[in-house]
Amino acid sequence: MTDDVEVPVAETAYQRAQRSDDFQDLRRRFRRFVFPMTAIFLVWYAVYVLLADYAHDFMSQRVSGNITVGLLFGLGQFVSTFAITMIYARWANRRFDPEAERLRDVIEGETR
Amino acid sequence: MSAATGAVMAAESSDIGNPAVNISIFAAFVAVTLIVVLRASRQNKSAADYYAGGRNFTGPQNGTAIAGDYLSAASFLGICGAIAVNGYDGFLYSIGFLVAWLVALLLVAELLRNTGRFTMADVLSFRLKQRPVRMAAALATLCVVFFYLLAQMAGAGGLVALLLGIDTSGGQSLVVAVVGVLMIVYVLVGGMKGTTWVQIIKAMLLIAGAAVMTAWVLAKFGFSISDLFQGAIDKAGEGGEALIEPGLAYGATSMSKLNFLSLALALVLGTAGLPHVLMRFYTVPNAKEARRSVVWAIWLIGIFYLFTLVLGYGAAALVGPDEIKAAPGGVNSAAPLLAYALGGEILLGFISAVAFATILAVVAGLTITAAASFAHDIYANVIKKGEVAPDGEVRVARITVVVIGILAIVGGIFAQGQNVAFLVALAFAVAASANLPTILYSLFWKRFNTSGALWSIYGGLVSCIGLIAVSPVVSGKVDPATGESLSMIKNVDVDFHLISLENPGLISIPLAFVLGIVGTYLSKEKAHPELFAEMEVRSLTGAGAEKATEH
Numbered sequence: 001m002t003d004d005v006e007v008p009v010a011e012t013a014y015q016r017a018q019r020s021d022d023f024q025d026l027r028r029r030f031r032r033f034v035f036p037m038t039a040i041f042l043v044w045y046a047v048y049v050l051l052a053d054y055a056h057d058f059m060s061q062r063v064s065g066n067i068t069v070g071l072l073f074g075l076g077q078f079v080s081t082f083a084i085t086m087i088y089a090r091w092a093n094r095r096f097d098p099e100a101e102r103l104r105d106v107i108e109g110e111t112r
Numbered sequence: 113m114s115a116a117t118g119a120v121m122a123a124e125s126s127d128i129g130n131p132a133v134n135i136s137i138f139a140a141f142v143a144v145t146l147i148v149v150l151r152a153s154r155q156n157k158s159a160a161d162y163y164a165g166g167r168n169f170t171g172p173q174n175g176t177a178i179a180g181d182y183l184s185a186a187s188f189l190g191i192c193g194a195i196a197v198n199g200y201d202g203f204l205y206s207i208g209f210l211v212a213w214l215v216a217l218l219l220v221a222e223l224l225r226n227t228g229r230f231t232m233a234d235v236l237s238f239r240l241k242q243r244p245v246r247m248a249a250a251l252a253t254l255c256v257v258f259f260y261l262l263a264q265m266a267g268a269g270g271l272v273a274l275l276l277g278i279d280t281s282g283g284q285s286l287v288v289a290v291v292g293v294l295m296i297v298y299v300l301v302g303g304m305k306g307t308t309w310v311q312i313i314k315a316m317l318l319i320a321g322a323a324v325m326t327a328w329v330l331a332k333f334g335f336s337i338s339d340l341f342q343g344a345i346d347k348a349g350e351g352g353e354a355l356i357e358p359g360l361a362y363g364a365t366s367m368s369k370l371n372f373l374s375l376a377l378a379l380v381l382g383t384a385g386l387p388h389v390l391m392r393f394y395t396v397p398n399a400k401e402a403r404r405s406v407v408w409a410i411w412l413i414g415i416f417y418l419f420t421l422v423l424g425y426g427a428a429a430l431v432g433p434d435e436i437k438a439a440p441g442g443v444n445s446a447a448p449l450l451a452y453a454l455g456g457e458i459l460l461g462f463i464s465a466v467a468f469a470t471i472l473a474v475v476a477g478l479t480i481t482a483a484a485s486f487a488h489d490i491y492a493n494v495i496k497k498g499e500v501a502p503d504g505e506v507r508v509a510r511i512t513v514v515v516i517g518i519l520a521i522v523g524g525i526f527a528q529g530q531n532v533a534f535l536v537a538l539a540f541a542v543a544a545s546a547n548l549p550t551i552l553y554s555l556f557w558k559r560f561n562t563s564g565a566l567w568s569i570y571g572g573l574v575s576c577i578g579l580i581a582v583s584p585v586v587s588g589k590v591d592p593a594t595g596e597s598l599s600m601i602k603n604v605d606v607d608f609h610l611i612s613l614e615n616p617g618l619i620s621i622p623l624a625f626v627l628g629i630v631g632t633y634l635s636k637e638k639a640h641p642e643l644f645a646e647m648e649v650r651s652l653t654g655a656g657a658e659k660a661t662e663h
Binding site: 011012014015017018023026027030034037038041042045048049050052053054056059060064065066067068070071074077078081082084085086088089092093097100101103104107108 | 200204211213215219356359362369373404414642645
C-alpha cells in the first residue's frame with residue numbers, strides 16, 4: 001500500500017473470500033505442501049549435479065559390473081521425480097480438490 | 113557448406129538407407145495427420161477454439177500432446193547423440209529436462225490454468241499494468257520461440273543429408289521449405305485442435321519407435337545394462353571406460369565445470385517458462401485436468417528419457433562414437449544410425465519419418481504459440497487496447513502464422529549446420545531468465561508490481577542474449593587440434609568473446625530473479641490488493657476460470 005490517504009473502497013467479494021478463514025486455511029495447506037516439496041527436489045537435483053560435476057571419483061565407483069554410483073544417482077532422479085509426481089497428485093486429489101471445489105462454489109455464488 | 117563436406121555427405125548418404133522408403137513413410141504420416149487436421153478444423157469458430165482447442169482436451173490427451181511438444185528433434189536426436197559420444201555427461205540433459213517438470217507441476221500449471229486465457233502474458237497482466245507487461249512478455253515469448261524454431265528447422269535441414277540422401281545445400285533448403293509450408297497448412301487449417309492431434313499422433317509414434325529400439329538393443333546384450341555398457345566401452349577402444357564416468361564432456365577445466373552447472377540450472381528452470389508448454393495448459397477444461405496432463409507428460413517423458421539412455425549407449429556400442437561423429441549430421445545422427453544397424457532400411461525409414469514428424473509437429477506447436485502471443489497480446493491488447501472484434505484477433509493470428517512460417521523457412525535455411533542442441537539450450541536459458549521469475553513472482557508475491565516485472569523480463573532477456581553474444585559459442589572458440597572454429601562464426605580471425613561461459617543461465621537466471629525484487633522496491637506504483645485478492649482466490653480455487661466451449 002502507498003502512503004497516500006485513500007478514500008476507503010468497498011471490499012470486493014474476492015477480498016472477502018481471501019480474508020475468510022476457509023481460504024486462508026486452503027492457502028496455508030497448499031503452500032505447506034508445495035514449497036517444501038519444491039525445496040526437496042531442487043536440493044536433491046543440486047546434490048546430483050554437484051556430485052556429477054565435482055566428485056568424479058566417487059561417482060565413478062563400480063557398484064556391480066559396469067553399474068556406477070553415478071548411474072544410480074541419475075536413475076534416482078527419475079525415481080524421485082515419478083514418486084513426487086504421484087505423491088502430489090494423490091495429495092491434491094484427496095486433500096486439496098474437495099476443499100477448493102467447495103470454496104469455488106461458494107465464491108462463484110457470491111460474485112455472480 | 114563447403115564442397116569438401118558436401119562430397120563426404122554424398123559418399124556417406126548413398127550407402128545408408130533407402131530414400132524411397134523414408135519418403136513414403138513420411139508421406140503416409142503427412143497424409144494421415146492432414147486428414148485429422150481437416151476433421152478437427154470443422155469445429156474452429158471462436159478464439160478459444162483456435163488458440164486453446166476449445167479447452168476440450170482430456171488430461172491424458174493433453175499430456176500426450178505435451179510430451180509430443182517437448183520431445184523435440186533436439187531431445188530425441190540430440191540426447192541420444194550426446195550420450196553416445198559423451199557418455200554419462202550426456203545423461204544430464206535427460207535428467208534436467210525431466211526434473212524441470214516438477215516446477216511446472218507443483219508451482220505453475222494449475223494456477224496458470226485458473227487465471228489465464230490463452231497466453232503467459234494473460235497471467236502476468238492480471239494485476240499489473242496491461243500494456244507494458246503484455247508487450248514485454250510477448251517479446252520474451254517471441255524470442256524463445258524464435259530460437260526454438262531455428263533449432264528445429266536447422267535440425268530438419270541437417271537430417272535430410274543423412275535420411276533422404278539429399279546432400280546439396282539447395283536440396284536441403286527445399287526440404288526446409290517443404291517442412292515450413294506443411295506446418296503453415298497444419299496451423300492455419302487446424303488451429304490448436306489440429307496441432308494437438310498432430311502432437312498426439314507423433315508422440316505415440318516416437319515413443320513406440322523408441323520402445324522397439326530399446327527392447328532390441330537390450331535383447332542384443334542379454335537384457336543387462338552392465339553388458340551394454342561393456343559393449344560401448346569395448347567399441348570405443350582405448351579409454352572407453354570414460355563413457356560410463358562423469359567428466360568426459362565437461363570435466364576438463366574449472367570453466368567447463370561451471371558450464372555444466374550453468375546448463376543444469378537452465379534446464380531445470382527453463383521448462384516452466386517455455387511459452388509453447390505453458391499454452392498447452394489452456395487446452396483442458398479445468399485445473400484438475402491440467403494436473404492430470406502434467407502427470408501423464410511426466411510419465412511419458414521420463415520413460416522416453418530412460419529409453420534414450422539405452423539408445424545412446426546402444427549407438428555407442430553398435431555404431432561407435434567415431435563413426436557417429438564422422439557421419440553427416442554428426443552427433444545428431446546417432447539414433448538413425450542405430451536404427452539402421454538394428455533393423456536395416458525399414459527401421460531407419462520409420463525412425464527418420466518419425467524424426468521428421470517430430471520436427472513438423474514441434475514447429476507447428478511453436479508457431480501457434482507465437483501467433484497467439486502476437487495476435488492476442490501485441491495486436492489485440494497493446495495496439496487495439498482490447499477493442500477488437502473476436503474474429504479480428506483470429507484473422508491476425510492466421511496472418512501471423514504465415515509470416516512466422518516464412519521467417520522460420522528463411523531462418524532455417526540460414527541456420528543450416530548450426531549446433532541444434534546449443535540453440536535449444538539457449539531457448540531454455542532465455543525462458544528461465546525472462547519468463548520464469550515473473551511468472552512465479554506474480555503468482556506468489558503480493559508486493560510484486562509492473563516495474564519489477566519489466567526489470568525482470570527485459571533484464572533477463574537482454575543479459576541472457578548479451579552474454580551469449582559475447583561468449584565463445586558465437587566467436588573465438590578454436591579447436592586446438594585442427595585450428596578450426598567451433599563457434600557460430602566460422603572465421604577464426606573474428607573473435608569478440610569476452611567471457612568463457614557458454615551457457616548464460618548461471619548469471620542471467622539469478623540476475624533476473626534479483627532484478628524482479630529490485631525493480632519492485634524502486635517503484636512507487638500503487639498496490640492493487642483487490643486484484644491480488646482476485647488472482648490468489650481464483651488461482652487456488654478455480655473460481656471464475658475460463659470454461660470449455662460447448663459444441
